[in-house]
Every structure is written in C-alpha cells, then in structure tokens.
Amino acid sequence: AQSVTQLDSQVPVFEEAPVELRCNYSSSVSVYLFWYVQYPNQGLQLLLKYLSGSTLVKGINGFEAEFNKSQTSFHLRKPSVHISDTAEYFCAVSGDSGYSTLTFGKGTMLLVSP
C-alpha cells in the first residue's frame, strides 16, 4: 500500500518570503507524484507532477518540487510567495493499482500575510 505524509498542517509566511511545503511518501512500487492546490470553496487544481525523468519539476504559478527517491520526499518550493498563494496544498501519490486511485496527504494550509 502507498501513503503520503505532509509534515506540516499549517505554514504561515510573509509575502515575498520563500516557502517549502514538505511531503514524504511510501510505496512498494514505482510512483507518480503530484501536488494539487485548493483555493477556498473550489475544487483541486493540478500544480505539478513527477512522472519520470528530471527530478526537479516546475509547475504553475512559480512553484517547483524536487523528487528525492532516497529520502522518499517530494517537497514543494516557491522562492517568493504572494498573498494570492494562500490556499491548501495536497501532495498525492499513485502507482499502486494501475488506475488514478490517488492517495492524498492530509493537506498543508499555506497562510501568506502582508
């Protein structure tokens, strides 16, 4: 079985500061990794994905993530956040069943203040 651990339930940060949202996973098979973002009262949107190849993945809105197989991590980073980045961020893993039966972490709420 696969699982995802998001180490921080909430991350407060000031505008224009850098941020890292941490994600660790466990799986017995090769994995595909995703970060989704959920703005208030909306569904989830894909931020970026790691399928194969380069371990540094760039996504929308200036976010990037690095796949580290030895540490089973897929941390999300942004060098300078904006107020509009305030949202909940979910890390997810698939690869266990052959279908898009994603396993999600419990989410990290990013709170950006002026």
Add this chain to the structure above:
Amino acid sequence: NAGVTQTPKFQVLKTGQSMTLQCAQDMNHEYMSWYRQDPGMGLRLIHYSVGAGITDQGEVPNGYNVSRSTTEDFPLRLLSAAPSQTSVYFCASSSTGGDNSPLHFGNGTRLTVT
C-alpha cells in the same frame, strides 16, 4: 469549457433521507471518481469507474452507491444518509485513468446530514 460539473453545490439532509449527487464531464474522459474531504483527513476515495458500465470500490465505499451508464455521467447515491456522511464531496475525472494521468476536479458538493 465546462470540465467537471457537480450539482448541487450545497445540500442539507435529515438522517435516513436519500439523495443523488450529480457529476458530469464534457472531456470524454474514461475514468471518473468520487472523493470525500473531511477536515484533517485529506481526500479519501469512495468509488471509481474506468469506463461506462464498470465501477469499483475505493477506500471508503460503505453507504454509497454508484453507476456509470454513460461516459459523461457518474452519479453518487446515498440511500440512507447518516451524520457521518457530512462532508464535502468531489468528483474527478482523467483521460485514460492511468496512474500518470492527472485528475480534473469539480468544485464540490457540501453535504450536511442532521
């Protein structure tokens, strides 16, 4: 460019009542799924479908039924609502349903069972 459409957006039920949450997608996606989102729990898979006429259970299927008579629609039925089913429900679809296929989410249905 509707994507995944969920109705209704909000619903209040009394214990024991039944209802159907509607989900439709216009992207000709083969794979569709239902998740529930609860505070501090992330998203948990209820049921999924890999094509018309084919459905399967996810992590938390009890109390819910699904059917997939067309590619476009994937309704979720609560036969006898319970307070434990108070949650936000998301429908999601993907093109192939493969593990590397990102999910497209609807905006959710917020259900309260009293």
